[in-house]
Every structure is written in structure tokens, then in C-alpha cells.
Amino acid sequence: MISEREKTKRKVIVFAVLAAILIVISLIAPLIIPNDPFETNAALMNKGPSEQFPLGTDRYGRCILSRVLMGAKTSIFSSFTVVAVTFVIGLILGLLCGYYGGVLDGILMRFADLMLSFPQMVIAIAVAGIMGGNLVNAMIAMGITAWPAHARLARSTVMKVKEEPYIAAAKLAGCTDFCIMYKYILPNVFGPLLINATTQIGTMMIGIAGLSFLGIGVIPPTPEWGSMINEARAYLSLSPWAVFVPGAAIVITVMVFNYFGDSLRDYIDVNGDSNG
Amino acid sequence: MKKYILKRLLQMIPIMLGLSLLVFCLMYISPGDPATKKLNAMGIEASPEAIEKTKEEMGLNRPIIVQYMSWLGNMLKGDLGESYHNGMKVGELLKKASGYTFTLALSSLFIALLVSVPLGILTAVKKNRFIDYFIRFFSFFGNSMPNFLISVILMYLFSIKIKLFPVIADSSVKGLFLPAMALAIPLASRFVRQIRAQVLEELDKPYVQGAYARGVKNNIVLYNNVLHNCLSPIITLVGLSIGTLMGGSVVVETIFRWSGLGKLVMDSITYRDYPVIQAFVIYMALIYCVINLITDISYHKLDPRVKTYGGTK
Numbered sequence: 001m002i003s004e005r006e007k008t009k010r011k012v013i014v015f016a017v018l019a020a021i022l023i024v025i026s027l028i029a030p031l032i033i034p035n036d037p038f039e040t041n042a043a044l045m046n047k048g049p050s051e052q053f054p055l056g057t058d059r060y061g062r063c064i065l066s067r068v069l070m071g072a073k074t075s076i077f078s079s080f081t082v083v084a085v086t087f088v089i090g091l092i093l094g095l096l097c098g099y100y101g102g103v104l105d106g107i108l109m110r111f112a113d114l115m116l117s118f119p120q121m122v123i124a125i126a127v128a129g130i131m132g133g134n135l136v137n138a139m140i141a142m143g144i145t146a147w148p149a150h151a152r153l154a155r156s157t158v159m160k161v162k163e164e165p166y167i168a169a170a171k172l173a174g175c176t177d178f179c180i181m182y183k184y185i186l187p188n189v190f191g192p193l194l195i196n197a198t199t200q201i202g203t204m205m206i207g208i209a210g211l212s213f214l215g216i217g218v219i220p221p222t223p224e225w226g227s228m229i230n231e232a233r234a235y236l237s238l239s240p241w242a243v244f245v246p247g248a249a250i251v252i253t254v255m256v257f258n259y260f261g262d263s264l265r266d267y268i269d270v271n272g273d274s275n276g
Numbered sequence: 277m278k279k280y281i282l283k284r285l286l287q288m289i290p291i292m293l294g295l296s297l298l299v300f301c302l303m304y305i306s307p308g309d310p311a312t313k314k315l316n317a318m319g320i321e322a323s324p325e326a327i328e329k330t331k332e333e334m335g336l337n338r339p340i341i342v343q344y345m346s347w348l349g350n351m352l353k354g355d356l357g358e359s360y361h362n363g364m365k366v367g368e369l370l371k372k373a374s375g376y377t378f379t380l381a382l383s384s385l386f387i388a389l390l391v392s393v394p395l396g397i398l399t400a401v402k403k404n405r406f407i408d409y410f411i412r413f414f415s416f417f418g419n420s421m422p423n424f425l426i427s428v429i430l431m432y433l434f435s436i437k438i439k440l441f442p443v444i445a446d447s448s449v450k451g452l453f454l455p456a457m458a459l460a461i462p463l464a465s466r467f468v469r470q471i472r473a474q475v476l477e478e479l480d481k482p483y484v485q486g487a488y489a490r491g492v493k494n495n496i497v498l499y500n501n502v503l504h505n506c507l508s509p510i511i512t513l514v515g516l517s518i519g520t521l522m523g524g525s526v527v528v529e530t531i532f533r534w535s536g537l538g539k540l541v542m543d544s545i546t547y548r549d550y551p552v553i554q555a556f557v558i559y560m561a562l563i564y565c566v567i568n569l570i571t572d573i574s575y576h577k578l579d580p581r582v583k584t585y586g587g588t589k
Contacts, residue, residue: 114294117568118561121523126557129545130302206422210527213424214542226424233428233531237436247425254420 008267015260022253026072035063037070037223049241056241058232064242067223068249074135074224075253079204082139086147087197093147094154095181095189099162109155112148120145124207128216135224138217142207146200153196154189161188195268199261202254209250225250281573288565295561296351299554300344311336313548314360351558357551361544366555369540377536380529381521383452384459385514392464393510396471401498403476411468418465423524427458427531455532459524463517467510474509478502508578515571522560 025032034054039062049056054065097105115123128141161167162185170180209226211217218224220231225246232242311330320326330336336343350357356366395415399408418426434441434454441454478484479502487497526538533539537556544552 110290110294114291114298117291117565118295118557119519119522119564121520121526122557122560122564125523125526125541125545126299126553127302129541130550130553131305202420206420210422210424210523213422214527214530216545226422229424229428233431236428236432240432243428243432247428250422250425251417251420254422255416258416258420 005267008263011263012260012267015256015263018256019260022072022256023076025069026076029069029073033063033066033069035066037062037066038221039063056239056245058228058239058242059235062221064228064245067228068225068246071223071225071228071246072249072253074218074222075205075209075226075250078135078139078208079201082143082146082208083197083201083204086143087150087193090147090150090152091154091189091193094151094193095158095185097151098155098158099177099181099185105155108151112151115145115148116152118145121207121210124211125214125216128211133211133216133219135212135218135222138208138211141211142204146204149200150193150196154193157189157192158185161185191268195261195265198264199258201261202258205250205254205257277573277576280576281569284569284572288569291565292558292562296348296558297344299557300347303550303554304340313550316548356555359544359549359552361547361549361552366551369552370537370555370559373535373537373540376534377525377529377538379452380455380459380525380534380536381518383456384463384521385517387456387460388463388467388517389510389514391460392467392471395464396468397475397498397503399468399472400475400479412472415465415468418461419469421462423458423462423527424531426461427455427528430454430458431531451532451534455528455534458528458532459521462524463521466517467513470513471506471510474506475502478505508575511574511578512571515568518564518567522564 056064058064058067093108097108123145124138124141127144128138131137131141167180167184170184175183208217209224212224212226213230215227215230218227220227228246229243232239232246236243311327311334314330314334315326338346354367356370358364359366359369395411399411402408431454442451484497484502487501488494525536526541528534529536529538530542537560541553541556543549544556
């Protein structure tokens with residue numbers, strides 16, 4: 001009988017490997033696609049799976065497999081970028097606010113509260129809709145609503161750590177503020193915040209795909225899963241595979257990243273290192 | 277209690293003011309100037325004279341702070357402006373669409389609770405058995421599925437394969453079913469996991485062990501004590517899910533052409549009908565804040581142990 005801890009550890013490894021495979025696929029997509037994802041073919045519209053097109057064609061006769069593989073890069077990297085950028089912004093603002101407090105803290109945290117008091121997707125839809133649809137605007141729209149959660153978590157952790165005796169000791173020893181934050185506070189904040197960020201990747205993917213589906217994200221013909229489903233849904237009865245293939249891609253990717261985030265959090269919690 | 281409610285209502289004022297400023301600014305960070313946008317939305321060619329005239333009409337030549345104040349003043353008086361697209365009062369448009377959205381949201385909440393409460397309890401009682409893993413897998417699956425995908429799959433299964441429900445939702449019960457299901461599935465998936473966790477936590481408490489030790493039947497403990505104590509967390513769950521429901525309803529309404537607020541805002545985005553978009557965001561935020569407040573109040577009412585009326589900001 002293996003211990004609970006060992007079990008969680010194995011889960012983390014399995015899902016880390018799966019997530020890594022997905023990332024590698026998205027990176028080498030241009031090399032492994034069977035057809036040109038942009039090439040239309042009037043003779044082969046809405047065709048089922050064949051030798052030339054393993055997962056069929058869409059209404060313009062484009063290869064669905066190639067488009068889904070290319071779309072992986074858009075989906076995975078856009079959500080990674082938004083999570084990473086909001087993570088860094090949240091971390092820095094949280095560190096500064098938690099450490100210095102004062103007016104800056106007051107203003108920034110009120111602003112964070114403001115952003116957190118509204119439904120994320122509603123704000124994202126309004127921002128992306130008003131700024132006009134493209135991938136960068138969709139990412140900004142998602143990012144605007146995503147940073148406050150990181151900042152709040154970082155701030156509360158910093159405020160807890162700040163009272164520790166070793167911080168006072170470091171101050172007495174003549175460390176600069178920057179040195180204290182970087183050397184003694186950051187390591188404490190980084191872990192819980194990183195786990196939080198990992199669990200957000202899946203949500204972010206769904207959000208960006210949702211904006212693209214609504215036509216206020218990625219602009220066609222750039223392959224992206226959400227916009228592919230939107231383009232194909234009018235032909236649902238003719239070529240259902242054009243909806244279900246990108247759909248399956250989203251579900252599998254989101255599930256892998258969600259499981260990875262959850263198992264990572266469980267693993268850290270089991271280790272008793274749950275000061276987050 | 278009254279003091280608490282009043283305090284919360286007062287706290288909402290700066291938040292709503294902040295949001296109104298944000299929404300007002302959105303209009304200005306968007307590409308193009310508002311007068312041209314209005315003319316384009318109305319389908320009039322934007323000649324320099326027409327732009328100048330519209331600018332004067334809209335009061336765009338005033339300093340921006342004056343514009344904001346007058347806009348805010350109108351909002352407070354209940355005048356949400358007129359749609360650029362069809363000249364209708366924005367307030368009327370919102371009112372008409374709200375009914376549809378509320379019906380949809382309430383039905384999906386109802387379905388979600390109807391399914392998830394029994395399943396959540398079942399998975400907790402049968403922890404680590406087959407049925408637990410089975411339901412949990414599905415709930416994880418449902419949670420990883422975007423609303424738009426569920427909608428399209430439901431449409432494929434029930435409208436195209438077996439022609440049971442209409443593709444375009446009319447306002448009948450039959451038309452309501454698919455969009456409500458599309459919203460309810462991810463919601464129920466999340467509820468099951470959270471209710472399971474809540475029941476498990478409650479089952480672990482000493483009083484449950486004590487009751488078992490005194491020979492009280494399992495079911496009596498479960499139904500009389502455990503569920504009673506899980507009620508207020510479940511209410512909180514419902515309150516917290518409103519935000520997701522609002523975002524999801526935009527997608528689902530667009531797909532099923534359900535003429536609620538979500539479809540209204542997507543149409544307005546297409547027509548660049550800014551007053552409607554602005555009013556939509558403010559309206560949604562207001563509802564969201566009020567529902568959060570109601571959730572908190574019922575939380576206090578249901579659980580007498582929660583006595584932090586003053587709250588820590």
C-alpha cells in the first residue's frame with residue numbers, strides 16, 4: 001500500500017508529463033501538420049475523415065487536424081502569457097503593497113477590490129467588445145480581471161511573513177528593503193502564488209476561447225479552437241467533426257491543466273506547507 | 277443587522293462610482309471618437325460637418341470631467357441614454373431583456389441544485405467507492421467544458437440527432453430547456469465537488485462521531501444535523517456562482533438566440549452601440565453586488581454563530 005503522499009506525488013508527475021506533451025505538440029505543430037491549415041479547397045468542403053485529411057475538412061475545405069494542431073499554440077500560449085504576466089504584476093504589486101503599506105497600498109487594493117467585485121467574464125466581454133476583437137485585446141481583457149486575485153494573495157502572504165523575527169533580524173543587520181523582499185519574503189510568497197497561477201491556466205483557456213467563440217478574440221482565419229467551433233456550428237448537421245475535434249482539444253487540454261494544478265496544490269498541502 | 281446592511285450598502289457606493297468611471301473611460305480608450313462611432317452606428321456617413329454637429333449635440337466639446345458628471349447624473353436619474361442603433365431608450369431595452377435572462381438564470385440554478393445536492397451528498401457518503409469516482413470524474417469533465425461547447429453539443433444531440441428541442445430557443449418551456457441545461461451542467465459539476473467537500477468536512481466533526489457512538493442512526497445524523505449545517509455554505513455557493521452564470525449567459529443566449537441581456541450586449545457590440553454596452557456592464561455589476569449582499573445576509577441569518585456584523589472591511 002503506497003502512502004497518500006506518494007499517490008499525490010505520482011499524480012503530479014503524470015499530469016506534469018501530460019501537460020508537457022501538450023506544450024511540446026503545440027511547439028512542434030508547424031512540423032507535424034499533414035496539410036496547410038490555411039489552404040482552402042472548394043472541392044473538398046465539409047468532408048469526413050479521409051486518408052488525406054485524417055479528421056475531415058471544414059466548410060472551406062481546410063484540414064481540421066492541421067488547424068487544431070496549429071490552434072494549440074494560440075490557445076496554450078495566449079493563456080500562458082496572460083497568466084504569467086498577471087502573475088508577475090500581481091506578485092510585484094502584492095509585494096510592494098504588503099511590505100510598504102500606506103497610501104499606495106490603499107489605492108491599489110481598493111482598485112483590486114473594484115475589479116474583484118464584478119463578474120470577470122462580463123467585464124472581459126465588455127472590454128474586448130469595445131476595444132475591438134483581436135487576440136491581444138482579448139488577452140488584455142482577460143488580464144485586467146485576473147491580476148487582482150494574485151495581488152491580494154501575494155499581499156496577504158507578505159503581511160504574514162513580514163512579522164517574522166528573521167525579517168527584523170535582517171533589518172537590524174542593515175539589509176536594504178529590496179534585499180529583504182528579494183531574499184527573505186519572495187521565497188515565501190512564490191510557492192503559494194505559483195500554485196494559484198497554475199490552477200488558473202484552465203480557466204484562462206476557457207475564457208480566451210469563449211471570447212474568440214463570440215467573435216471578439218482571435219480573428220479568423222487564424223486557427224483557434226473557440227473561433228473554429230463558432231465557424232463550424234452553422235454546419236453542425238453537415239460536418240459535426242468540425243465542431244467536435246476542436247471541442248475535444250479544448251476539453252482535453254483544460255482537463256490536463258486543471259488536474260495538474262489541483263494535484264500540485266494537493267501535494268503541497270499534504271506536505272504541510274500550506275501557508276498560502 | 278440593520279446597521280450591517282446599511283454599512284454594506286454604503287460600501288457599494290464607492291465601488292459603483294469606480295466602476296462607472298471605468299465604464300465611462302472604456303468609451304474613450306476604444307478606437308475612434310464617439311461622434312463618428314455614433315454616426316456609424318446609425319448608418320449615417322460621417323462627414324466633417326455631421327461629426328461637428330453630433331459632437332455639439334453629445335456635448336463632446338466640454339471638458340471630460342464635465343461630460344462624466346453629466347453622464348453620471350443622467351444615470352442616477354435613471355436616464356441610461358438612447359441606443360445609437362435604433363434610438364430606443366436603453367432602459368427599456370434592458371428591462372425587456374432582463375426578464376428573459378432572469379428566467380434562464382433561475383431555471384439553470386434550479387436544475388443545477390436539483391442534480392448536485394443529492395449527488396454531492398451521495399459522493400460524500402460513498403467516499404472512495406466506485407460511484408464516488410464515477411460522479412467525480414463527470415463533474416471534473418463538466419467543469420473543464422466551456423459553456424459554448426456544451427451548448428453546441430446539446431444542440432447537436434437534442435435538436436439535430438433527435439429533433440426534440442428547437443435550435444433557436446423560443447420563449448416556451450421547450451425552448452428554455454436547452455439553454456438552461458447548457459448553463460446548469462458546468463454549474464452542477466462545480467456544486468457537486470463543493471457540496472461533497474462540505475459534507476465530508478461536516479461528517480468529520482466530533483458531534484457526528486458522538487452521535488454515532490450514542491447509536492443514532494446514520495441517516496438521521498445525515499439528514500437532521502449534517503445537511504442542516506451544510507445549508508449556509510450551499511447558499512454561499514449559489515451566491516458565488518452568479519458571476520459565472522452572468523458571463524455564461526452571454527455565450528449561451530447568443531448561441532440559442534435567447535433574447536436576454538447577453539444577446540442584447542453581443543448585438544450591441546456588433547453595432548458598436550456603446551450606451552447599451554455601458555449600461556449593461558453597470559446593470560450587471562449592480563445586480564451582482566446586490567446578490568452578494570443578499571447572500572451574506574442570509575448567511576448571517578442561517579448561521580447564528582456568524583456574528584461579525586461589523587466585519588473587517
